[in-house]
Amino acid sequence: MAKTNPDESVPVRQRGVTMKDVANHAGVSRTAVSFVLSNRENASISEETRTRINHAVQELGYRPNAGARALASRRSDWYGIVTEIVTAPFAVDIIKGAQDQAWLDRRFLLIAPSDQADAVGPNEGLEDAATEKLLEQRVEGLLYAATFHRSVHVPKSANEVPTVLINCFDADGKLPSIVPDERGGGRVAMERLLQAGHTRIGVINLDPDIPAAVGRLEGAREALAGAGLQLDPELVVSGYATADGGYEATCQILDRYPEAGRPTALFCLNDRMAMGAYDAIKERGLTIPGDIAVIGFDNQELIAAYLRPKLTTVALPFEKMGALGVQTLAALTAGQPILADQQLVDCPLLERSSV
Amino acid sequence: MAKTNPDESVPVRQRGVTMKDVANHAGVSRTAVSFVLSNRENASISEETRTRINHAVQELGYRPNAGARALASRRSDWYGIVTEIVTAPFAVDIIKGAQDQAWLDRRFLLIAPSDQADAVGPNEGLEDAATEKLLEQRVEGLLYAATFHRSVHVPKSANEVPTVLINCFDADGKLPSIVPDERGGGRVAMERLLQAGHTRIGVINLDPDIPAAVGRLEGAREALAGAGLQLDPELVVSGYATADGGYEATCQILDRYPEAGRPTALFCLNDRMAMGAYDAIKERGLTIPGDIAVIGFDNQELIAAYLRPKLTTVALPFEKMGALGVQTLAALTAGQPILADQQLVDCPLLERSSV
DNA sequence: CCCATCGGGTAACGCGCGTTACCAATAGCG
DNA sequence: CGCTATTGGTAACGCGCGTTACCCGATGGG
Structure with a gap:
């Protein structure tokens, strides 16, 4: 009854x-x-x-009622993204790109932090918790975004739904990933300097071991080779990836040579170091780009667009990577084949006034 | 059967x-x-x-299955936040604060962009669409976040669930809001300069009509009054809220006076303008803070922490506002009373090296 | 010895919706 | 005229779970 x-x-x-x-x-x-x-x-x-x-x-x-609809239809309209919002000056752009693309596809992006302060134990556990929470929401796909280009391990449970890595790649080589074309970026930066007539070019390098440094330098070498030149190891100086690091490295290079042998251009492997380079150059009474041209990498807007003169730099395509991540996820969840396991995204040159 | x-x-x-x-x-x-x-x-x-x-x-x-649970229990564990991610250099910090707090409360934050590129017609319609989408997800509360402190109109449908405004306030005065204590920030900045012994202080002002400028200047006046001084209108120069604007405004002030009458300190109403001020000061062979002390506002990390010398500035408490927004929402959805219709959040002074 | 209580557990309903099976009334066809 | 399609619609099931009403056996008190 x-x-x-x-x-x-x-x-x-x-x-x-x-x-x-x-x-x-x-x-x-x-x-x-x-x-x-x-x-x-x-x-x-x-x-x-x-x-x-x-x-x-x-x-x-x-x-x-979206929830009821999801329950009945067994499809959820949701993707999840795990990322370190906290420590991320620009992970945010990845989120934005992904968010926008998801919105266009009439989907929602659930964001879970992998760096929450209340976490106990190692970060790994936290990513697990974040992933678990997202799976409870029955997301149809997962994105993992790193704040800098590197190799990562993802939680096992990520295997239960389609997963795409953004700005990082799977240490086990199984998951598809979207990463910036560091080499292409390095090449285009160096080519720009060559095109401006420079032949003696200093390089302010990052930690030489990280993928960003490896790729960008490789690209720079390619560009030089294309012009029949090669990289002078003496002109490559590494430093901390900060303004101070860039300042000191630049001082080293500038003070090592008399005016004649001094490089006429600097390729700074990131914008923060370029910021320091500016100071070192200006302190010595030299002008940019008159005496020394400077080109950066990353396109951190707040730096590059506000330095004086404005910094010519190579952009990291965070938004595009985020969007492409969602697109790839959409393809995967639809059962379509994806183009490649690792998709490279162009790093375009942004002309401003420092070259 | x-x-x-x-x-x-x-x-x-x-x-x-x-x-x-x-x-x-x-x-x-x-x-x-x-x-x-x-x-x-x-x-x-x-x-x-x-x-x-x-x-x-x-x-x-x-x-x-979180969805099924929500359906059965008629509670959803979700809050929605409507914000302009695109044009936001720091709306992101609001999101982060809100996201973290929500995560602590075991809740999810659904983010909907109010500035999507594919939108047809005026922005208003877009916020409506975003709000509508969030309500379809049966969010239990709504947050509206603005990228700069201002007055806003929220879509009517926002009335259906508890709603809190962050970094903005309701033009109709009905909804609770969380905003920075601009006046307190202006006061603390000016007090810092006074404490360092300065009495002749220039002000690089924003558009004088926006809430940020009004509040910060008011605070500055209070601080001066507390020291028996008052603001010299001649030392207040407005400009565009950019590095270039700050550069020009600073040039005006510096070139107007002989060395004797020149201000010994500058209160720049935002960090980007302070960035320009640095250039103007350095160009004239003056040192910071030796010849001229500089204090900023906003604490845009990429600027303030990397300028040389590092910029002493007043922070806009975006993360805190985001977190407080979620807390307020939690109180509202639980039927608890909230403290005040408009909650002011402290803007703390960040000591670096420019004063 | 009978009834009330209580610990330990279950059947059944409904949340809001997608979806499949079915049904009544017509239209078409030879 | 009898038989099948077709049109226009509905009843009923189940998605996975929270929740309420109820049930049964073991006590315990009078």
Whole structure:
């Protein structure tokens, strides 16, 4: 014996208009409403009742319940992204790119932090917790975004849904990833300096072991080789990836040579170091780009666009990588093949005034 | 007549272990599992079956379905935030603060952009769409975050759930909001300069009409008044809120006076302008803070922490505002009273090396 | 010995919706 | 005229779970 629903006598609810309400108001069955709202091709609903239903939807201000829809249809419209928001000056751009693309696809991006302060134990555990939480939400795909280009391990549970790595790559080499074309970026930067007529070019290097440094330098060498030149090891100085590091490295290079042998251009492997380089150059009474041209890397807007003169630099395509990550995920969840396991994204040259 | 469920004969599913599976595996009813998992006080379950159930959960790798749970319990664990991610250099910090706080509360933050590129028509319509989408997800509360302190209109539908404004305030004055204490920040900045012995202080002002400028200047006046001084209108110069604007405004002030009458300190109403001020000062062969002390506002990390010398500035507490927004929302959704309609958040002084 | 209580647990309903099976009334066809 | 399609729609099931009402056996008190 079915219990009587006490709500049955109150057809119009205060909050939360449901499909049933719409059906009653339009004098049709709930199924008809469902068919109209999900306007399926093979549904046989007369044009007249269709408009009657649509009117009812309008009048009642019906709003579908995404959760219930997900439950019934077993599809969720959600992707999850695990990232270190905290320590990320620009992980944010990845999120933005992914978010925007997801929004275009009428999907939501659930963000889970992998660097939460209340975490106990090593960071690994935290990523696990974040991943777990996202899977509880039944996300259809996962994105892992790193704040700098590197190799990572992802939690095992990530295997349960399609997963794409952004700005990092799988240490085990199994998952598809989206990374910047560091080498292409290094090449284009160096080519720009060559094109401006420079032949004696200093390089302010990062930690030589990280993928960014390796790729960018390789690209620089390629460009030089294309011009029949090669990189003078003496002109490559490494330092901390900060303004101070760049300042000191630049001082080293500038003070080592008499005016004649001094490089006429500097390729700084990131913008923060370029910022320090500016100071070192200006302190010595030299002008940019007159005496020394400077080119950076990363395009950290707040630095590059506000330095004086504005810094010519190579952009890291964070937004694009985020968007491409979502697109790749969409392809994977749709069962389509993806182009490549590792997709390189162009690092475009941004002309400003320092070359 | 009930249809037979074809899955019934296949108790162990590939994907998606449900409570029913756990119940079967533990030899109890699904209700018992539910009771144990939501460990309610008044449930009468023996310690033994409780552990048996927990074991089954472990063994099967059961993961609750958040969507179904939300549907059944009519509570959603989600807040929504509407913001302009695109144009936001630091809206991101608001998101981070809110995100972290939400995560601590075991809730998710759904982010909807209010500045999507594909939008047709005015921005208003876009915020509506974003809000609508969030309400479809049955968020329990809404946050609206602006990229700079200002007055806003929120979509009508926001009234359906608790709503809090961050870094902006309701033009109609009805919704609670979280904003920076601009006046307190202006006061603390000026007090710092006074404490360092300066009495002739220049002000590089923003557009004088925006809330930030009004509040900060007011605070500056208060500080001066506290020292028996008052603001010399001639030393207040407005400019565009950019490095170039700051450069030009600073040039004006510096070149207007002979060395004697020149201000010995500058209060720049934002860091970008301070960046330009640095250039103007250095160009004239003056040192910071030796000849001229500089204090900024906003604490844009990439600028303030990397300028040489590092910029002493007043921080805009974006993260804190984001967190407080979520806390306020939590109070509202729990039906608790909130402290005030408009909550001011401290803007703390960050000592670096430019004063 | 009978009834009330209590610990330990279960059956059943409903959340809002997608979806499949089915049904009534017409239209088409030979 | 009888038989099948077709049109227009509905009843009913299940998604996975929270929750309420209820049930059964073991006590315990009078």
